[in-house]
Amino acid sequence: MTDTLSGQTRPLVPLEPGHVRIYSCGPTVYGPAHIGNFRSFLFADLLVRYLRWRGLRVTWVMNVTDVDDKIIRGAAEAGTTIEALADRWLERFTEDADALRMTRPDILPRATRHIEPMATLVRTLLERGHAYRTEDGSIFFRIASWPAYGALARIDPDQLRVGERVEADEYGKGDVRDFARWKGPKPGEPVWESEIGPGRPGWHVECSAMSMQYLGASFDIHTGGVDLIFPHHEDEIAQSEAATGQRFVGTWLHCAHLRLGGAKMAKSTGNIHRVVELLDAGVSARALRYALLAVHYRQAIDYTDASLTAAGAAVARLDALVAALEAYAEDRPDAADLSGLLHAARTDFVAALDDDLNISAALAAVFELVREVNRRIADRGLSTGDATTILDFLRDLDRVLAILPDATESLPAGAHALLDAREAARMSRDWAASDRLRDELATLGVAVEDTRDGQRWRIVGGGA
RNA sequence: GGCGACGUGGUGAAGUGGUUCAACACGGAGGUCUGCAAAACCUCUAUUCAGCGGUUCGAAUCCGCUCGUCGCCUCCA
Incomplete structure (x- = not known):
C-alpha cells in the first residue's frame, strides 16, 4: 500500500x-x-x-x-x-x-x-x-x-x-x-x-x-x-x-x-x-458502485454520463454471464482444465489487489475469465457441474467486488405468468405471440433471451 | 506566491527499462450463431504512449526543459 x-x-x-x-x-x-x-x-x-x-x-x-x-x-x-x-x-x-x-x-x-x-x-x-x-x-x-x-x-x-x-x-x-x-x-x-x-x-x-x-x-x-x-x-x-x-x-x-x-x-x-437522486433517475446502484470503484484509488475519476453508461454496460456483461451459467445444462464430463483456469484467474486477481489495490488489473483478470467462460458456453464445452463451479468462483470474488446481481433477485409481479405463456407459445412456434410477450416483459424490466438451454431472463436497468 | 499529482487509442484505463508491453472495459465497423431479437463469440479499431532534448545496446517506462490539466495551502471525502 x-x-x-x-x-x-x-x-x-x-x-x-x-x-x-x-x-x-x-x-x-x-x-x-x-x-x-x-x-x-x-x-x-x-x-x-x-x-x-x-x-x-x-x-x-x-x-x-x-x-x-x-x-x-x-x-x-x-x-x-x-x-x-x-x-x-x-x-x-x-x-x-x-x-x-x-x-x-x-x-x-x-x-x-x-x-x-x-x-x-x-x-x-x-x-x-x-x-x-x-x-x-x-x-x-x-x-x-x-x-x-x-x-x-x-x-x-x-x-x-x-x-x-x-x-x-x-x-x-x-x-x-x-x-x-x-x-x-x-x-x-x-x-x-x-x-x-x-x-x-x-x-x-x-x-x-x-x-x-x-x-x-x-x-x-x-x-x-x-x-x-x-x-x-x-x-x-x-x-x-x-x-x-x-x-x-x-x-x-x-x-x-x-x-x-x-x-x-x-x-x-x-x-x-x-x-438517491441518481437511483430515482433510473441509475443502477451496481453500475454506480462500479463507476466509483473501478478506477485506482489514487487516480482522479471524471464522472460523466458516459462513464456511468460504460459502467452499466460492464455490469450487464457480468449479469449476462451469471444468467447464462444459471441456465446452463449440458450432460457431459467436467472440463479437465477448469480448475487450472480458475486458479490462474484467482492468482491474477490477488496479485493485482495485493499491489496497492490495483482494481483495474483485478477487473481485467475477471473479464478475461468472463470471455473464456462465454466461449466455452457457446461451444457447450462445460458440464452442468462446471457451470456451478464457475458461479461459485465468481460469487467468491464478488465478496470483494460486490457488483454481481443478488442470488435472490426476483421477478416483478406477473412476470412469471408471462414467461410461462411465452414458453408455451414458443413450443407451438407461435412467434408473433412470443415476440409480443417478450415486449411485455421488457416493459417490466425483464430481458428475455432464447438459448439452447431454453429462454432465460435477467433484470435490466435500474433497481438492483 | 509555496507545495504536489497527472498528461497512454474514439472514450475510460492498466502497464513504470527489453522477452505477445501497449491489458481490461465502453463505443464503432464487419462476420458467425438465431424464426426474429438479445446475449455471446471471431476479426478489425494506438508502429504508438503531451512536445522537445538527454541517458542507455534498448524507454510509454529514467533525467531535464516546455506546454497543458487538476489538487492542497480555507469548510471539504
Missing part, C-alpha cells in the same frame, strides 16, 4: 499479526452525502472487503461528525435540534451506503457521544504544553511545539498563506496557524460541560479521540480523501502523537477526487450528484 506520510509503497504489516485496524473519516451529517464522498467510503469498503477475503481480521471504524458549524446552522434554520438533524441525515447516509453495498463499519462513533475522551485528550495536551487556552474559553494546539508539523502534507508551516486563514472570531491565538481543539461557549451554540470547561469540540480532535478509543494509540490504517491531508490529518497526527508519545498511524491512504465538469465534486462548488 502507498503511504502518504512516507511516500512509499510497502507491504502492510499489522501491529497485531492477522488483525488490521482501520479508521476512515466518515460523513458530516448536515445533509446528504454526494457521490464524491462515497467514492472515498467505497474505496475503504474495497480495502476492508479485500483484507477480510484474504483471511485477515479487520476492525473498521468510521466516525460520524454530528456537531460542527454547518450542523448548528442547519438545525437553527430548520428550527430543530442538532441531534434531530444529525439523526435524519445519518439515516439517509446509511440508506445510501446500503444501496451502494458498502460494508457496515464495525463501529460508527458519533462525536457528541464521545465528548469525554476528547476533553481528556485536550487536557493532556494542555498539561504537556502543546495547547493553550484563550480568553473566550477556546483551546488551541500550539504548532510551534510540534516540530514534525507539516510532514504528512509536505508543507512548511512558515510558507502557509496565513493571511487567508485567519477567522474573525479567533482573537487571542498565539499564532494564526494554531488550530482549535475546543471551542468556548457561545450564545446559540450547544455547550458541553467537561473537565476542561464548557464548550464544544473542534473537528480535528474528534477523529483523534475516537480512533484511539476504539483502535488504540497506534493503529494500522487511516483513510480519507486527499483533501483531508491538510490540515485535518496533519492536525490529527500532531495532537495524537503529542498526547501519547506514540506513532499514531502506520499507513495513511488517501483517495483522489471524483470530478465533475473538470473540477472536484464539492458541495461548495455545487457540482454534485447524490445517490
Whole structure:
C-alpha cells in the first residue's frame, strides 16, 4: 500500500499479526452525502472487503461528525435540534451506503457521544504544553511545539498563506496557524460541560479521540480523501502523537477526487450528484458502485454520463454471464482444465489487489475469465457441474467486488405468468405471440433471451 | 506566491527499462450463431504512449526543459 506520510509503497504489516485496524473519516451529517464522498467510503469498503477475503481480521471504524458549524446552522434554520438533524441525515447516509453495498463499519462513533475522551485528550495536551487556552474559553494546539508539523502534507508551516486563514472570531491565538481543539461557549451554540470547561469540540480532535478509543494509540490504517491531508490529518497526527508519545498511524491512504465538469465534486462548488437522486433517475446502484470503484484509488475519476453508461454496460456483461451459467445444462464430463483456469484467474486477481489495490488489473483478470467462460458456453464445452463451479468462483470474488446481481433477485409481479405463456407459445412456434410477450416483459424490466438451454431472463436497468 | 499529482487509442484505463508491453472495459465497423431479437463469440479499431532534448545496446517506462490539466495551502471525502 502507498503511504502518504512516507511516500512509499510497502507491504502492510499489522501491529497485531492477522488483525488490521482501520479508521476512515466518515460523513458530516448536515445533509446528504454526494457521490464524491462515497467514492472515498467505497474505496475503504474495497480495502476492508479485500483484507477480510484474504483471511485477515479487520476492525473498521468510521466516525460520524454530528456537531460542527454547518450542523448548528442547519438545525437553527430548520428550527430543530442538532441531534434531530444529525439523526435524519445519518439515516439517509446509511440508506445510501446500503444501496451502494458498502460494508457496515464495525463501529460508527458519533462525536457528541464521545465528548469525554476528547476533553481528556485536550487536557493532556494542555498539561504537556502543546495547547493553550484563550480568553473566550477556546483551546488551541500550539504548532510551534510540534516540530514534525507539516510532514504528512509536505508543507512548511512558515510558507502557509496565513493571511487567508485567519477567522474573525479567533482573537487571542498565539499564532494564526494554531488550530482549535475546543471551542468556548457561545450564545446559540450547544455547550458541553467537561473537565476542561464548557464548550464544544473542534473537528480535528474528534477523529483523534475516537480512533484511539476504539483502535488504540497506534493503529494500522487511516483513510480519507486527499483533501483531508491538510490540515485535518496533519492536525490529527500532531495532537495524537503529542498526547501519547506514540506513532499514531502506520499507513495513511488517501483517495483522489471524483470530478465533475473538470473540477472536484464539492458541495461548495455545487457540482454534485447524490445517490438517491441518481437511483430515482433510473441509475443502477451496481453500475454506480462500479463507476466509483473501478478506477485506482489514487487516480482522479471524471464522472460523466458516459462513464456511468460504460459502467452499466460492464455490469450487464457480468449479469449476462451469471444468467447464462444459471441456465446452463449440458450432460457431459467436467472440463479437465477448469480448475487450472480458475486458479490462474484467482492468482491474477490477488496479485493485482495485493499491489496497492490495483482494481483495474483485478477487473481485467475477471473479464478475461468472463470471455473464456462465454466461449466455452457457446461451444457447450462445460458440464452442468462446471457451470456451478464457475458461479461459485465468481460469487467468491464478488465478496470483494460486490457488483454481481443478488442470488435472490426476483421477478416483478406477473412476470412469471408471462414467461410461462411465452414458453408455451414458443413450443407451438407461435412467434408473433412470443415476440409480443417478450415486449411485455421488457416493459417490466425483464430481458428475455432464447438459448439452447431454453429462454432465460435477467433484470435490466435500474433497481438492483 | 509555496507545495504536489497527472498528461497512454474514439472514450475510460492498466502497464513504470527489453522477452505477445501497449491489458481490461465502453463505443464503432464487419462476420458467425438465431424464426426474429438479445446475449455471446471471431476479426478489425494506438508502429504508438503531451512536445522537445538527454541517458542507455534498448524507454510509454529514467533525467531535464516546455506546454497543458487538476489538487492542497480555507469548510471539504
